Amino acid sequence: MPDSSAQSTTADLAKRFRAGQVAALARAISIAEDQRPGFEELLHELLTAGPTASRVGMTGPPGAGKSSLVAHVAHAYRAQEERVGIVAVDPTSPFSGGALLGDRIRMNDLATDAGIFIRSMATRGSLGGLAATTKEVLDLVDAFGFERVLVETVGVGQTELEITAAADTVVVVLVPESGDAVQAMKAGLMEIADIFVVNKADRPGAPRLAKEIRQALHLRAGHGVQEPSGHHGVDLTQVARDARPTSTPAVDSEGWDIPVLETNALDGTGVEALVEALGRHRAWLDSSGELDARRRDRARGRVRDVVEREMRRAAWSSMKLQAALDEGVDRIATGAATPYSVARELLAQLLR
Ligand SMILES: Nc1nc2c(ncn2[C@@H]2O[C@H](COP(=O)(O)OP(=O)(O)OP(=O)(O)O)[C@@H](O)[C@H]2O)c(=O)[nH]1
Ligand SMILES: [Mg+2]
Incomplete structure (x- = not known):
C-alpha cells in the first residue's frame, strides 16, 4: 500500500x-x-475513461522497415492534424530518448514534432511480465489522448505475438529476404495479420512474395489448410490463437479481406494505400462489432494478468504460507508427502 x-x-x-x-x-x-x-x-x-485511440501494431522481422513505415504513417496522420503516440518494443536498431533512429532525417522530423510522442522499450532478455508492462504502456499512451497509437515490435517470437494482441489492427511487414509465405505461416503471422505489407518493393522478389501470401491466404480461407506446427519448439500458431481468441483471421470469414500491399519505405511508394487500408480496417472494426470484441478480450486478459500477479504476490509474501511450504518440504523429504499434496494444502490455505 x-x-x-x-x-x-x-x-x-x-x-x-x-x-x-x-x-x-x-x-x-x-x-x-x-x-x-x-x-x-x-x-x-x-485509465478510467477506457481506450479511445486507434491502435496499429506493426510487426515483422528485424530490419524489415517497420520504423520507416511507422514514420511514414505517422507523417500521414500528422498531416490530418491527428496526434500520434509511437511505442517501439525491442528495436534491433538502437535509438534512445526522442531520437528514434536519429540517423534518419524522417525520424528526426518526428522527434521534434510536439504532436508526436515516441517511447522505446528495451526488453530483450527480460521475459517475465514484459508483455504485461508493454500493454500497460500502450494503455497509458492511449489514455493520454493520442488519436493514433502505433506500436512496433520485432516479430520473431511468442512475446511479440502476444503484444500484437494489444493492437486493434495488426500489420505484418515482410520483405523479400525474409523468406517465403510458408515461413510466414509457420511463424504464426497468418494468424495475426489484418494487413500484410511486403516492404522493400524496390528489391527483386517482392511481387512474388506478395503473390505467395495472397495464395496462402486464399487457401486458408477456402480450404481450411492444415496448420503447420511452429518451429524452434514453440507452436507460434497456437500462441497467436491464444493471443486473440475470438477473431478467426482467415480471409473474409468475418467480412474482412486481408489486403497484401507492396511498399517502398525509402521513397514512400505504397504508403498512401497502406494508410487507406488502415482506415478501412478501422471502419470495419467499428461496423462489425469486432473492435468491441477485441477490446473486451484485452480487458479480460488484463484482469487475468493482474489477478495472477496478485495471487503470486499474495502467496509468496505470506509468512504462513512460507512456513507451510518449509514444513511440506520436510515431509516430502521423508516420503510422507509429495509436491502435489503439499501444493494442494497450500492452495487450500491461500484460497480460504
Ligand atoms: N531498399 C529498401 N530499403 C529499405 C526500405 N525500407 C526500409 N529500408 C531500409 O532498411 C533498413 C531497416 O529499416 P528500419 O525502418 O529501421 O527497419 P525496422 O524493421 O524498424 O528495423 P528494426 O527495428 O531494427 O527491426 C534501413 O536501412 C532502411 O533505410 C525499402 O522499402 N527499400
Ligand atoms: Mg525499428
Whole structure:
C-alpha cells in the first residue's frame, strides 16, 4: 500500500497527465514499467475513461522497415492534424530518448514534432511480465489522448505475438529476404495479420512474395489448410490463437479481406494505400462489432494478468504460507508427502 505522500504524488501526477503534460506521461510510463509501489492505483486513476485511440501494431522481422513505415504513417496522420503516440518494443536498431533512429532525417522530423510522442522499450532478455508492462504502456499512451497509437515490435517470437494482441489492427511487414509465405505461416503471422505489407518493393522478389501470401491466404480461407506446427519448439500458431481468441483471421470469414500491399519505405511508394487500408480496417472494426470484441478480450486478459500477479504476490509474501511450504518440504523429504499434496494444502490455505 502506498503511503500518503505516494498518494499525493499519484494525485498530482494524474492531474498533470490529464492536463496533457508529456512529462507526466513519460513519468507514468516509467512507474508502470518498473511496477513501482502504487503503480496499479496510478493506472486505475489514469485509465478510467477506457481506450479511445486507434491502435496499429506493426510487426515483422528485424530490419524489415517497420520504423520507416511507422514514420511514414505517422507523417500521414500528422498531416490530418491527428496526434500520434509511437511505442517501439525491442528495436534491433538502437535509438534512445526522442531520437528514434536519429540517423534518419524522417525520424528526426518526428522527434521534434510536439504532436508526436515516441517511447522505446528495451526488453530483450527480460521475459517475465514484459508483455504485461508493454500493454500497460500502450494503455497509458492511449489514455493520454493520442488519436493514433502505433506500436512496433520485432516479430520473431511468442512475446511479440502476444503484444500484437494489444493492437486493434495488426500489420505484418515482410520483405523479400525474409523468406517465403510458408515461413510466414509457420511463424504464426497468418494468424495475426489484418494487413500484410511486403516492404522493400524496390528489391527483386517482392511481387512474388506478395503473390505467395495472397495464395496462402486464399487457401486458408477456402480450404481450411492444415496448420503447420511452429518451429524452434514453440507452436507460434497456437500462441497467436491464444493471443486473440475470438477473431478467426482467415480471409473474409468475418467480412474482412486481408489486403497484401507492396511498399517502398525509402521513397514512400505504397504508403498512401497502406494508410487507406488502415482506415478501412478501422471502419470495419467499428461496423462489425469486432473492435468491441477485441477490446473486451484485452480487458479480460488484463484482469487475468493482474489477478495472477496478485495471487503470486499474495502467496509468496505470506509468512504462513512460507512456513507451510518449509514444513511440506520436510515431509516430502521423508516420503510422507509429495509436491502435489503439499501444493494442494497450500492452495487450500491461500484460497480460504
Ligand atoms: N531498399 C529498401 N530499403 C529499405 C526500405 N525500407 C526500409 N529500408 C531500409 O532498411 C533498413 C531497416 O529499416 P528500419 O525502418 O529501421 O527497419 P525496422 O524493421 O524498424 O528495423 P528494426 O527495428 O531494427 O527491426 C534501413 O536501412 C532502411 O533505410 C525499402 O522499402 N527499400
Ligand atoms: Mg525499428
